[in-house]
Amino acid sequence: MNRKQVVITGIGLVSALGEGPDAHWDALSAGASPVVDETSFAPWSVHPLPALSLDKQIPKKGDQRQMEPWQRLGTYAAGLAIDDAGARDLVADMHLIVAAGGGERDFALDEQVNAELAHANDPAQAGARLNELLSTGLRPTLFLAQLSNLLAGNISIVHGVTGSSRTFMGEEAAAADAVRIAHARLAEGRGEIALVGGALTAQRWDVLLLYRAGGGVWDGPHKPLSDRLASGGGMIFGGMSGFLVLETEEHAQARGARVLARLDAVATDASHRAAPGDSAAAARALLSRVAPEGVDAVISGATGTAAAWAEEEAFLREVKAPFRRPANLIGHGVEGAFTAHVALAALALSRGGFYAPMDPADAGEAPSPDRILVTGFGQWRGEALAVLSRPSSSRKAENA
Amino acid sequence: MRDHLGRPLVAVTGIGAVTSLGFGVAESWSRLLAGQSGIRRITRFPTDHLKTTIAGCVDLPEDRAGEPLTSPVRVERMAAVAIEEALAEAAIGSKGSFPGPLFLGMPPVEVEWPPRFDLTRQAGAPTYAAMTGAARNRKDIYETFLFGGVGERLSARFGTRGAPISLTTACATGASAIQLGVEAIQRGECEACIALGADGSVHAEALIRFSLLSALSTRNDTPEKASRPFEKARDGFVMAEGAAALVLEDYDAARARGATIIGLVSGCGERADNFHRTRSNPDGRAILGAMKNALADAGLEPGEVSYVNAHGTGTPENDKMENFGMRAIFGENAPPISSNKSMIGHTLSAAGALEAVFSLLAIRDQRLPPTINYDEPDPSITLDVVPNVARDASVRHVLSNSFGFGGQNVCLVLSGEPA
Known part of the structure; x- marks a missing residue:
C-alpha cells in the first residue's frame, strides 16, 4: 500500500505550567520548577491545573454545566489544538480518537453513603437504602459527565468534530494506541485530518484512591522523580491534556498549513511483565521498527513507579540519546500523558531546539534535534514509542 | 480476494455469544428465532426504590445472594465464555496462543x-482521604478496576498479540470493536483478530443513572413485554447484559487453512453527531451518514440490502429516528x-457485536428473527419490522445499525461468503 506521510499541524496543551505552546516552550526551554499543590490532598501531592478561560473554547454555559472538570479540560484542550492548526473549517470531516478515563464522581454523596452503609449488617436493607440514597442524591445529568465516551461527545458538540468518534480506555496505553490508530488510518488514506488526545484531572480523590491501591503513588511532598526511587518510587499526578491535529502531509500542504513536525511512526505493545526485562525487551523490539537508525533526543513517559522505571532505564541506556522526563515538572497524566509528550516533542521540533533538564537525573544536551523519540512505559502495562521529525529534515521516515 | 476498493476481504470464522437467553450461540439464536424474551425481574440485588426493576440479566454461577460480582469481573467472565466459543469454532491458533x-x-x-x-x-472513616489511606497495596482493587485490566487478563489468557485495545462508543461499542478489527486486517496489520463486545452493567447505580435520564422502560409488572421496539406503547429500553466475540480473518488466509467461513464483514461506516448528548439531530444527518458510509464501504446499493438488524432500542426517540433514516x-x-x-434487551457495549453475530446467522439460516411485543403499530413507523414471528427470507447482505449516546454512530454490513 502506498502510505501517506502524516504531520502534526496543531497542538492543544494544558499542564500545571500553563496552557499553549508559548507557555510550555518558555518554561521548559529555560528550565522550570515544578508547580505542586502539597496541601489540598495531603499527604499526597498533585500538580494542579492552571485557571482556564473556559468561555474561550466552550462558549455556551449550558455546555459547561453538562460537564465536570475532566470533560471541560479535554474539550478545552481539543479546541486549542483545532485553533492552533487553523482547522476550524475542517471539523465536519475531522476524525476523532480520545483516550479516556472516567469522569468525576459526586464525592460528598459517596462519603454520605459510606458513612451510613459501610457497616450495615443486613444486605437487603442496606441495598434498599443505597438505592434510595442514590435515587434522591444523584444529579440527573452527572452520568453524562462521567461517561468516558462523552469527552469525545462533547468535543463533537462543542467544536463540531463529526468525521468519526472513538474512545479508547486503558490508562497510558489507551493514549498511545489512539495516536497509533489515528496515524495508521491517515497513512492508509482513511480521511485527511484527525484529532487525537486525552486528559487527566488529578485534583480528585477517586483517581488517587484507584492508583494508590496499586502501590505506585508517592506519599508525601514533591521530590524529584529520580530521587523518589531510593524510597520505592512513586507517581505524583498532574492535571494535563494534550490534543494533536494530525493531517496527511499533502492535505496540510494543499491548504498551506504550518507543519510543526512529522509523525513518522508509532508502535505499541503490552508485555505481560512476567519477569524483569520483559518490558524493556518489548520496547527494544518496537524501536527497531520505528527508528532503527536512532534518534537525537527522547521525551520519556516515565511515571515514577519503580518497576517501569527500571525497565525504561535499561531501554534508554541503549538508545544513547539525551532524555527529558516531564513527569517531574508536570506530574503523571495517565491518559493525557502520551499525547501531551508528543505535543512537547512536536513543539521542540517546530522551535528548532530542545528542553533544559526536567529532572535532576536528565542527561545530555540536544541543541537542535531532528528526530525525537517519545516513550511510554505504563504504570502497570503498555509499552509505546512514537518518532517525530523536523519537517525540513531530509531523513527518510520508516514505516512502522 | 479483494473488495471493490482493493482491500482484503474480511471473513468471520468463529462466533460466540452470551445473552439473557443462554450461554452460547445455539441457545441464544434458537430462542431468538422462537421469539422468547430474556427480560425478567432482577433478583441479584435489592430493587426497592428503583423505578425500573427488570433487566436482561446474565446471572453467573459465581454470583452469590447479596454479593453479586462487580461489573468488570462480570464483563471478563462473559467475554471469556464468548471468546472460548468463537475460538473453538474457528479452530485457529492453539490453547493460550492466538495469532x-x-x-x-x-x-x-x-x-x-x-x-x-x-x-x-x-x-x-467514610471519607475519600481515609479510604485512600487504607487502599495502599490493594492490588485486588487496582487490577480489577483499571480500565486496562479486563483487556490485559483476556489478552494473557488467550495469548493475543500486541496491545489489546479497549474501547467505548456507548451503545455502538461492539460495532466499533468489529470496525477496528476489520481495519487492522484490511491494512495488513494482522491476518486474524478477535473483536468482542461485552457488558455487565446491571447494578443499582447504573439503573438509577439511566432512570434519571428517563431512558428505561418502567413496565416492571410484565418484564417479557417491556422491550417494545417500534411499537406504539414503547416507553424506553431495557438494560441487559451479554457478550459476543467474533474471530475475524483475512478471507484468503482463512480459505487457505481450510476454515469454515460463516460470512463476511463487507463494510463499516461511522458518523458522529454534534447535536445533543442523548439525542440525534432531527435532520438525521449522522445516522444517515453512518448508514450511507457503510453501504459505500461495502460497495452496495441500498436495493441490495436484504434485511436490516435494527438499533431498535424501544425508546420513543430512537425508533422514530431509525424509521426516518430507513426511509431516507x-x-x-x-x-x-x-x-x-x-x-x-439493550446489551449496551455488547449490542453491536451480538447483533453482528445474529445478522450473520440470519444469512446462514436464511431466516429473520422477529421483533416481539409488536401488539399495536405506531402509525408514524411504517416499516416491516418482522412482527412477533420469525420468517424465512432470502438474505444476502445485512445492514446492522448501532447508534450511541454521545452521538457515536456505527453501521456494519454483513454478507454471505462470495459465490
Whole structure:
C-alpha cells in the first residue's frame, strides 16, 4: 500500500505550567520548577491545573454545566489544538480518537453513603437504602459527565468534530494506541485530518484512591522523580491534556498549513511483565521498527513507579540519546500523558531546539534535534514509542 | 480476494455469544428465532426504590445472594465464555496462543460500592482521604478496576498479540470493536483478530443513572413485554447484559487453512453527531451518514440490502429516528428490519457485536428473527419490522445499525461468503 506521510499541524496543551505552546516552550526551554499543590490532598501531592478561560473554547454555559472538570479540560484542550492548526473549517470531516478515563464522581454523596452503609449488617436493607440514597442524591445529568465516551461527545458538540468518534480506555496505553490508530488510518488514506488526545484531572480523590491501591503513588511532598526511587518510587499526578491535529502531509500542504513536525511512526505493545526485562525487551523490539537508525533526543513517559522505571532505564541506556522526563515538572497524566509528550516533542521540533533538564537525573544536551523519540512505559502495562521529525529534515521516515 | 476498493476481504470464522437467553450461540439464536424474551425481574440485588426493576440479566454461577460480582469481573467472565466459543469454532491458533490482536468493546468501569465499603471499614472513616489511606497495596482493587485490566487478563489468557485495545462508543461499542478489527486486517496489520463486545452493567447505580435520564422502560409488572421496539406503547429500553466475540480473518488466509467461513464483514461506516448528548439531530444527518458510509464501504446499493438488524432500542426517540433514516436511505422499498433488543434487551457495549453475530446467522439460516411485543403499530413507523414471528427470507447482505449516546454512530454490513 502506498502510505501517506502524516504531520502534526496543531497542538492543544494544558499542564500545571500553563496552557499553549508559548507557555510550555518558555518554561521548559529555560528550565522550570515544578508547580505542586502539597496541601489540598495531603499527604499526597498533585500538580494542579492552571485557571482556564473556559468561555474561550466552550462558549455556551449550558455546555459547561453538562460537564465536570475532566470533560471541560479535554474539550478545552481539543479546541486549542483545532485553533492552533487553523482547522476550524475542517471539523465536519475531522476524525476523532480520545483516550479516556472516567469522569468525576459526586464525592460528598459517596462519603454520605459510606458513612451510613459501610457497616450495615443486613444486605437487603442496606441495598434498599443505597438505592434510595442514590435515587434522591444523584444529579440527573452527572452520568453524562462521567461517561468516558462523552469527552469525545462533547468535543463533537462543542467544536463540531463529526468525521468519526472513538474512545479508547486503558490508562497510558489507551493514549498511545489512539495516536497509533489515528496515524495508521491517515497513512492508509482513511480521511485527511484527525484529532487525537486525552486528559487527566488529578485534583480528585477517586483517581488517587484507584492508583494508590496499586502501590505506585508517592506519599508525601514533591521530590524529584529520580530521587523518589531510593524510597520505592512513586507517581505524583498532574492535571494535563494534550490534543494533536494530525493531517496527511499533502492535505496540510494543499491548504498551506504550518507543519510543526512529522509523525513518522508509532508502535505499541503490552508485555505481560512476567519477569524483569520483559518490558524493556518489548520496547527494544518496537524501536527497531520505528527508528532503527536512532534518534537525537527522547521525551520519556516515565511515571515514577519503580518497576517501569527500571525497565525504561535499561531501554534508554541503549538508545544513547539525551532524555527529558516531564513527569517531574508536570506530574503523571495517565491518559493525557502520551499525547501531551508528543505535543512537547512536536513543539521542540517546530522551535528548532530542545528542553533544559526536567529532572535532576536528565542527561545530555540536544541543541537542535531532528528526530525525537517519545516513550511510554505504563504504570502497570503498555509499552509505546512514537518518532517525530523536523519537517525540513531530509531523513527518510520508516514505516512502522 | 479483494473488495471493490482493493482491500482484503474480511471473513468471520468463529462466533460466540452470551445473552439473557443462554450461554452460547445455539441457545441464544434458537430462542431468538422462537421469539422468547430474556427480560425478567432482577433478583441479584435489592430493587426497592428503583423505578425500573427488570433487566436482561446474565446471572453467573459465581454470583452469590447479596454479593453479586462487580461489573468488570462480570464483563471478563462473559467475554471469556464468548471468546472460548468463537475460538473453538474457528479452530485457529492453539490453547493460550492466538495469532492476532484483541479489540475489546466494554463499558467504562470504576471502583464500586463493595470495595468502597470495605475500605471505609478498614479505615474506620467514610471519607475519600481515609479510604485512600487504607487502599495502599490493594492490588485486588487496582487490577480489577483499571480500565486496562479486563483487556490485559483476556489478552494473557488467550495469548493475543500486541496491545489489546479497549474501547467505548456507548451503545455502538461492539460495532466499533468489529470496525477496528476489520481495519487492522484490511491494512495488513494482522491476518486474524478477535473483536468482542461485552457488558455487565446491571447494578443499582447504573439503573438509577439511566432512570434519571428517563431512558428505561418502567413496565416492571410484565418484564417479557417491556422491550417494545417500534411499537406504539414503547416507553424506553431495557438494560441487559451479554457478550459476543467474533474471530475475524483475512478471507484468503482463512480459505487457505481450510476454515469454515460463516460470512463476511463487507463494510463499516461511522458518523458522529454534534447535536445533543442523548439525542440525534432531527435532520438525521449522522445516522444517515453512518448508514450511507457503510453501504459505500461495502460497495452496495441500498436495493441490495436484504434485511436490516435494527438499533431498535424501544425508546420513543430512537425508533422514530431509525424509521426516518430507513426511509431516507431505502425510500418506499425498505427491506424488513427487526430488533433483537425486543427479546434480549439493550446489551449496551455488547449490542453491536451480538447483533453482528445474529445478522450473520440470519444469512446462514436464511431466516429473520422477529421483533416481539409488536401488539399495536405506531402509525408514524411504517416499516416491516418482522412482527412477533420469525420468517424465512432470502438474505444476502445485512445492514446492522448501532447508534450511541454521545452521538457515536456505527453501521456494519454483513454478507454471505462470495459465490
